[in-house]
Amino acid sequence: MSLIIFAIFVLAALLGMPLAFSLGLSALVGLLISDVDLNLLPSRMMNSVNAFPLMSIPFFILAGELMLKAGMMERLIDLANAVVGRVRGGLGHVTMLAGLGLSTVSGAAVADASALGSTLMPSLEKYYGKGFSAALCAAAANLGPIIPPSGAMIVYAFMAGPTVSVGGMFMAGILPGLILVTLMMAMVSIVAIRRGYPLTGEAFSLRRILHELRRSLLIFLMPVVVIGGIIGGAFTATEGSAIAVVLALLIGFFVTRKLRLADMPEALIRTAITTAVVGAMIAFASVVTYMLTIDRLPVKLTALLQAITTDPTIFLLLVAAALFVVGMFLESNAAYIMLVPLLHPIALKYGIDPLHFGFLFVFNLVIGMLTPPVGVVLFVICGISGLKLGEITKHVWPFVAAMYALLFACMFFPPLVLTLPRLLGY
């Protein structure tokens, strides 16, 4: 039965049916052929999203939307400019640091790509040409789901169940995220020197940095309060994300004064629709997962993999290879929803730390957002820059290579991922 369900899902998806409805169709066929009562469909769908932890997804999306409307990007870019000073490829470094700052309040690469691309592309193009500029924005946007908060990590933790906490996943991403931004800035420097890009920006000034830091302080107050509160146990991830919305409203209305009441319906509807796109997949996929479970697919898959290898490292490499292929063709949320319930329990059987496996899984699919043919971050930047996919791919591959290098470093050296969560008791 599992094969039939997969075949129908793949066929419907390839023929252009949205993934959520393809999942629903395959689940329905599964229910019909196994003669299970069809009212299982609405009850499982409702129960799958009737979950307090999932509510942090719309809250973090809304907080990010409000912060952008509140003029956060301008302040972040001013601060990044002050920190970078006057160097070769300066604007490239500014893009990376702005991406880092943005990722502390937003949890989605796609939203970050839109914000970075629309704000920075015009200036970047003047110095570096369209291709490299687009690649810079795409690579910087990919920090979004690695640095907390992260929508991808929330979905992963939810699908993995009680062995993975959202707070633990958030902490696992910090050190690799900081290493990644450093690696990417080093790549920007190398490219800038090799291509002879001009010096940009104003001379380094501590006074200017302090001034910009003061202006941006409230922006960084939000992740400090929210992430700090979650880690410190003051509130859950969902409560923290609701506090993030309240802080974003206060900052937008009373500090930057750029937010208007008239902006609210648009922001709320966009948040709801973005959440519903993920929610629909979770709801329909929950029925598919149930059908696969009664067909004992997880047990069969575990037996098959353990017959191939008992070495956890080889298992991790196999999963990485599978996710490399999956990431090229499948949107990442769909991949979390379908594959985490299958692969996470197997990883536990291999004795792999759940946070280590979770981070590698998320990072792998985040890199997939930068690889054609289905690289959603590339699509967003294509839309903004007017470039074809191939033109951006040519310039983005060094960043993708850096991300894979870091992925393998994290795979073979788990403390890179686990040190911070362990220090904080996860």
Added chain:
Amino acid sequence: MDLSRYQPMRRSGALAPLGRVIAALDLVAAWVIIAMLVVMVSVVAAQVLLRYGLNSSIGWADEISRLTFVWTIFLAIPLGVRAGVHIGMDIVLEKLPAIARAGLIRLMALVAAAMVALVAWQSVLLAADQWDELMSSVNWSASWFIVPLAIGGMHSALHLLWIAVTGPTPIDPNFAKDID
């Protein structure tokens, strides 16, 4: 407050009344969703503030915030169909000639419409069957958790049927840049 995107999708011809009905449903759904999200944020934030400010809590906060979340998701799914933002693969579609592509999109929309209509019907049956069961923190029927599946399912089916009859929906420019 600009929700002007929820205009009737076709203003003349035999489909005009259906276009008006769907647009009216869209507008109602949009306002309900806005209300649900406002309640959701307010209740969860108030719960934290009360816990630390007044050392008290709202007994129904968890259940009602989950209820508003469930309503938000299932009522927003059809608006996602209208905006053309539900994630799909176009590897095969983009290789087809325009007429074949449009035909395939219509066919898939029709199949999806039938599937979600069935979900909606099963939701009606389930909600009716469980109507006497009450939520744990308030004296409301637990079926209010299932009702949005019936409403959202029928609403989505109408949108998908519209696509099946009139052809593919262009992506809403408000979402074109930043929905994956």
